[in-house]
Amino acid sequence: MDTTVEWAVVPSDIGPLLLAATDRGLVSVVFHADEAVREAAIDPLGRQLGAEPVESSEGRLAEPIRQLAEYFAGGRRAFDLPLDWTLTAGFNRQVLRELAEGVPFGAVVGYGDLAKRVGQPGAAQAVGAAMGANPLPVVVPCHRVVESDGGIGGFGGGLETKRTLLALEGVLPQPLF
Structure with a gap:
């Protein structure tokens, strides 16, 4: 077991x-990481993992930081990172792994x-709950899951964030302003 979990805000x-x-790999991505969010997230994460949180943008996080910068610059369509699935289990993990492996950049899938x-054909609501519990958003692309009737659906990072990510991938038009 790790004795530390490295973290950084980018x-x-x-x-x-x-x-x-x-x-073992990237274990968590948290949206809107202002000071209050950082304070609320870091210590509980350390407790969940049984590890001491250590701030570092190098070491374990250098490659995730580089790949995320490439993604947001439009130069990366898939992440090639080791992922630590410790914070998810069971059905949620199964759904998130399928999402990560089976829904490519620029595509969407219904719940x-x-x-x-x-x-689990009757489990659309449970898929929604799995998306809401995704510890690795963006990298495990829960923004690519939409309603079957064409609606955008919900998103833990906020609907504007979801729209921005879908626009970056060419699924939605870029906002006019």
């Missing part, structure tokens, strides 16, 4: 992101369709 097109990594892909 700027992005959707506001500051708090990234955290263990020796119900994603439920069918993991063998």
Whole structure:
């Protein structure tokens, strides 16, 4: 087990992101990481992982930071990072892994369709709950999950963040202003 979890706050097109990594890989991405969010997230994360939080933008986080910068600059369509799935389990983990592996850049999937892909065709609401509990948003692209009737659906980072990410991937038009 890790004795530390490295964390850093990095700027992005959707506001500051708090990234955290263990020796197994990226373990957490937190939206809107202002000072209050950082304070609310870092110590509980350390307790959940049984590790001491250490601020560092190098080491374990250098590659995630580089790949996220490339993504937001439009030069990266897929992440190639080790992920630590410790903060999710069971159905949620199964759904998130399917999302990460089976819904590429520029594509979207419905909640119900994603439920069918993991063998639970009646579990669209549970897929929504899994998206809301995603510890690795952007990298595990829960923004690509939409309503089957064409609606954008919900998003833990806020609907404007979801729209921005979908526009970056060419799914929605860029905002006019």
